[in-house]
Amino acid sequence: MNGNQCNQEDATLSIFDHGVLYGDGVFEGIRFYHHKPLLMHDHIERLFASANSLEIVIPYTTAELISAITNLCEQALFSHGYIRLVVTRGVGAIGLNPIGCGPANVFIIVAELNMMPANAIHQGITTIIATTRRISSSALDPRIKSLNYLNSILAKQEANRTNVDEAILLNDQNNVAEAVAENVFIVHKGKLITPPCDDGALNGITRKTILALAQESGIPYDIASIPEATLLASDEVFLTGTGAELIPVRSINGKLIPQCPGQIFSKLKVLYTGIIEQQT
Structure with a gap:
């Protein structure tokens, strides 16, 4: 969460973050297998493209995000799983205007994932x-x-x-x-x-x-x-x-x-x- 590794119960986000209030943010879902992320560079490239379209400045470089995701995949308790990488607009005043919001919040979730029936x-x-x-x-x-x-x-x-x-x-x-x-x-x-x-x-x-x-x-x-x-x-x-x-x-x-x-x-x-x- 914003560069600090923490447990689920310690990951908090302000209720005034425009990502919470208006869904103002972007994300990527990345699969990992054998503790290694798949097609990660493509996902990170799309994340930055989405953020640029919304004029959200991501406060980390591509290399920093790749390093963080790689480390989390290696530490995961399961060999196959899912990474959710989220960037929100950040805290701002009530109202849709994004001026004055920020800095952007960035958090990464590691989870197991079963989207469809087993058969x-x-x-x-x-x-x-x-x-x-x-x-x-x-x-x-x-x-x-x-x-x-x-x-x-x-x-x-x-x-x-x-x-x-x-x-x-x-x-x-x-x-x-x-x-x-x-x-x-x-x-x-x-x-x-x-x-x-x-x-x-x-x-x-x-x-x-x-x-x-x-x-x-x-x-x-x-x-x-x-x-x-x-x-x-x-x-x-x-x-x-x-x-x-x-x-x-x-x-x-x-x-x-x-x-x-x-x-x-x-x-x-x-x-x-x-x-x-x-x-x-």
Whole structure:
């Protein structure tokens, strides 16, 4: 917490921090395996890009953050886990104006993480298309990984009420944006497709890695809008994210996806596992 290692009960944040009051801040989620963080430089680069977009000055260098995260991973009581790196605007007056806030608060959480059911990798997950729409990219740049996840929380509540594992959000044009906390990939007519950021998708680190693996392995792919009808007509659907890794989708709105897990998903899953083993 701001450079000092402490226990959970000793980590405190002012109630006047604008991160608490308004969700004014940014964060990254980083997986670690064998006590080593995965794709950390990509995550730190995105953290600084998000902070710069919000004009939040992070009071640590890239090297200092990498050193702190590396040390925490090595000290963790479990070999595989999750790092949550958070930067808030800092303490300020009541009101939305960020002028006078600061300095930014920075804290790092080390935790175990189980985002999906244990059998999801083999059986897939159940999903719905949420009635909640993704906020337009013209209103809020989806490439900024901010602390405000209300849009996703509303969609997750829909999934909970319907007793399914996850929700997929569309944008105002009825094209796929992303899932609650994951990017969406489909396989349609033999091609791997994922939505562009302009459709409301986060520029996910795992998404970027999967696209690179597809290119290297000769899997045809495209970054293109996915209409709702195309999503429902897909041969394969799967989600990607730092927390979720790669998860196949078994059904959408009760409609079964023909291939779960599909051939392309299975190939990419093996390749992604290889990245984990190589880098950690």
